[in-house]
Amino acid sequence: xxxxxxxxxxxxxxxxxxxxxxxxxxxxxxxxxxxxxxxxxxxxxxxxxxxxxxxxxxxxxxxxxxxxxxxxxxxxxxxxxxxxxxxxxxxxxxxxxxxxxxxxxxxxxxxxxxxxxxxxxxxxxxxxxxxxxxxxxxxxxxxxxxxxxxxxxxxxxxxxxxxxxxxxxxxxxxxxxxxxxxxxxxxxxxxxxxxxxxxxxxxxxxxxxxxxxxxxxxxxxxxxxxxxxxxxxxxxxxxxxxxxxxxxxxxxxxxxxxxxxxxxxxxxxxxxxxxxxxxxxxxxxxxxxxxxxxxxxxxxxxxx
Amino acid sequence: xxxxxxxxxxxxxxxxxxxxxxxxxxxxxxxxxxxxxxxxxxxxxxxxxxxxxxxxxxxxxxxxxxxxxxxxxxxxxxxxxxxxxxxxxxxxxxxxxxxxxxxxxxxxxxxxxxxxxxxxxxxxxxxxxxxxxxxxxxxxxxxxxxxxxxxxxxxxxxxxxxxxxxxxxxxxxxxxxxxxxxxxxxxxxxxxxxxxxxxxxxxxxxxxxxxxxxxxxxxxxxxxxxxxxxxxxxxxxxxxxxxxxxxxxxxxxxxxxxxxxxxxxxxxxxxxxxxxxxxxxxxxxxxxxxxxxxxxxxxxxxxx
Numbered sequence: 239x240x241x242x243x244x245x246x247x248x249x250x251x252x253x254x255x256x257x258x259x260x261x262x263x264x265x266x267x268x269x270x271x272x273x274x275x276x277x278x279x280x281x282x283x284x285x286x287x288x289x290x291x292x293x294x295x296x297x298x299x300x301x302x303x304x305x306x307x308x309x310x311x312x313x314x315x316x317x318x319x320x321x322x323x324x325x326x327x328x329x330x331x332x333x334x335x336x337x338x339x340x341x342x343x344x345x346x347x348x349x350x351x352x353x354x355x356x357x358x359x360x361x362x363x364x365x366x367x368x369x370x371x372x373x374x375x376x377x378x379x380x381x382x383x384x385x386x387x388x389x390x391x392x393x394x395x396x397x398x399x400x401x402x403x404x405x406x407x408x409x410x411x412x413x414x415x416x417x418x419x420x421x422x423x424x425x426x427x428x429x430x431x432x433x434x435x436x437x438x439x440x441x442x443x444x445x446x447x448x449x450x451x452x453x454x455x456x457x458x459x460x461x462x463x464x465x466x467x468x469x470x471x472x473x474x475x476x477x478x479x480x481x482x483x484x485x486x487x488x489x490x491x492x493x494x495x496x497x498x499x500x501x502x503x504x505x506x507x508x509x510x511x512x513x514x515x516x517x518x519x520x521x522x523x524x525x526x527x528x529x530x531x532x533x534x535x536x537x538x539x540x541x542x
Numbered sequence: 543x544x545x546x547x548x549x550x551x552x553x554x555x556x557x558x559x560x561x562x563x564x565x566x567x568x569x570x571x572x573x574x575x576x577x578x579x580x581x582x583x584x585x586x587x588x589x590x591x592x593x594x595x596x597x598x599x600x601x602x603x604x605x606x607x608x609x610x611x612x613x614x615x616x617x618x619x620x621x622x623x624x625x626x627x628x629x630x631x632x633x634x635x636x637x638x639x640x641x642x643x644x645x646x647x648x649x650x651x652x653x654x655x656x657x658x659x660x661x662x663x664x665x666x667x668x669x670x671x672x673x674x675x676x677x678x679x680x681x682x683x684x685x686x687x688x689x690x691x692x693x694x695x696x697x698x699x700x701x702x703x704x705x706x707x708x709x710x711x712x713x714x715x716x717x718x719x720x721x722x723x724x725x726x727x728x729x730x731x732x733x734x735x736x737x738x739x740x741x742x743x744x745x746x747x748x749x750x751x752x753x754x755x756x757x758x759x760x761x762x763x764x765x766x767x768x769x770x771x772x773x774x775x776x777x778x779x780x781x782x783x784x785x786x787x788x789x790x791x792x793x794x795x796x797x798x799x800x801x802x803x804x805x806x807x808x809x810x811x812x813x814x815x816x817x818x819x820x821x822x823x824x825x826x827x828x829x830x831x832x833x834x835x836x837x838x839x840x841x842x843x844x845x846x
Contacts, residue, residue: 375755375756375760381755381759382756382759383756409749409751410745410748411744412742412745413742413743417796418752419738419744419753420756422738422793422797423734424757424766425734425790425793425794425797426731426733427731429730429797430730431727431767434719434723435767437717437719438716438717439716439717439719439723440716444713444714444715444723445713445767446767446768447687448687448723448727449765449766450761450762450763450764450765451687452687452723453727453728453761454761454762454763455687455762455834455837455838456679456834457754457758458837459754459833459837460750460754460826460833461735461747461749461753461754461758462731462749463735463739463746463749463814463817464750464818465728466732467823467826468826468827469680470823471823474814474823475810475811479807479810483807489726489729490799492726493726493729493730495794497791503783506779506783507780507783510768510778513767514768519772519775519776519778522764522772526763526764526772526846529846530760530763532840532841533759533762533837534759536836536839537833540829540833541754542754542830542833
């Protein structure tokens with residue numbers, strides 16, 4: 239039997255991963271425990287797969303998708319397990335026990351978990367070192383980032399190679415943290431975005447536009463640390479820290495700590511409604527995905 | 543005499559604005575008080591102007607640049623004043639008094655100030671309503687964002703029109719705030735980026751890569767508020783706030799409040815050195831600017 243990738247869970251993330259793996263030539267065996275949900279999966283995977291090949295037209299696109307009836311069928315002959323079960327610790331722990339009892343020995347179990355951490359997830363495993371967290375940035379078939387954490391460095395090296403082989407950009411964490419890296423950064427930024435709405439400094443759409451036409455644009459090309467390095471002029475980050483470090487610390491003191499109380503929620507909902515200008519979520523997603531494909535094609539080989 | 547734009551101050555920001563205005567057909571009269579600095583300005587403006595036309599090849603590029611010997615010469619016949627003096631309140635207040643005494647009456651004085659606020663800057667003016675803050679995101683000839691604040695709404699409408707006419711994307715603030723919008727967002731994000739370095743969660747380069755291949759890429763296309771709207775699925779932001787609002791608030795509690803102490807500074811400097819891989823600031827700037835031009839050409843008309 240040909241090598242395959244097991245995708246566990248056929249929700250949004252599982253479907254998106256499947257589309258990516260199939261587009262990159264893998265045979266995917268997908269297990270979704272809710273039988274009712276299985277019927278629509280192949281056509282949904284197929285739609286997303288087209289976006290992957292739009293982004294990377296050179297792909298041979300020779301993989302296949304099979305929805306299995308049981309977990310054991312999905313695991314048979316697999317060389318990689320991507321787990322996308324609901325974000326509940328007991329449920330995932332039980333699943334890992336089942337996988338350890340069934341899957342080929344030592345195959346890596348990569349959890350797409352967004353909000354949970356490795357130490358909680360691995361606590362009851364026979365061999366915890368075979369679990370890694372491999373958190374994709376949604377949607378994984380279009381966004382390159384995968385954040386890795388685990389305790390077996392050889393396995394993490396192999397994981398980085400695997401994700402690179404399907405066009406992803408893996409990064410490594412040295413310590414686990416709730417929200418990994420990217421969602422912590424997003425959360426920190428959004429806190430101040432919510433603060434400005436709450437305090438009446440600017441409207442939702444003006445804040446979003448300031449981000450998109452300012453720092454968001456910059457951060458599609460260079461990271462925040464590197465941006466401050468360039469912000470220091472010829473002296474770089476050393477000069478920046480010496481001359482502008484104190485004013486940065488002062489600005490940190492001035493940032494807000496909003497709460498998502500009723501009044502703030504209402505301002506956010508009203509602001510988003512204006513910003514959406516009648517476009518549905520589905521319309522906005524189509525527009526977002528097309529733009530993401532265009533940006534990435536333009537950036538190939540050009541990021542710092 | 544033909545209408546002209548007065549650019550006051552020939553530092554990095556003044557030069558970048560001048561390149562933009564000239565590329566869009568304006569005659570720019572630039573006053574730099576330090577006579578020694580004037581010699582190199584025309585060639586530096588010319589270099590940046592080429593980047594503007596690389597980004598927007600349709601521009602007729604018919605403007606001109608004149609470095610004047612006095613403030614009065616720069617102001618003569620101007621229809622717009624872009625002020626880029628050093629970030630010191632007394633110096634800018636004195637400058638505004640000189641401008642009010644000399645410039646055509648009622649022409650808007652637009653301050654590029656990054657760290658100061660309108661109420662401080664305008665406090666001693668005969669006609670404070672003619673001052674606006676118009677903060678560009680660096681470098682202004684390549685980054686579309688301009689953040690506007692002032693007290694005269696007609697003047698702000700005209701300012702928005704003026705900046706749109708030179709290819710910028712103006713946003714409005716309803717209340718002044720230190721750091722305007724974009725630098726507050728940047729500052730909030732960087733605080734958590736520094737926190738993760740300080741706590742040993744990830745290396746500088748992994749954090750930068752997580753941003754560039756994850757949220758930065760996303761934010762080049764859609765804003766943070768809109769991203770959470772789409773993150774809520776078919777129910778949008780209302781669903782998101784109801785179901786994930788509490789976990790977001792919990793994550794906010796887990797974000798760090800680092801200080802830029804000696805140990806943290808050293809970690810940042812060491813991390814940036816590794817990330818730069820021997821490339822000089824100048825090399826990195828060239829790479830950044832080329833990538834910024836590519837992304838923006840790809841995104842024309844595609845942002846949400």
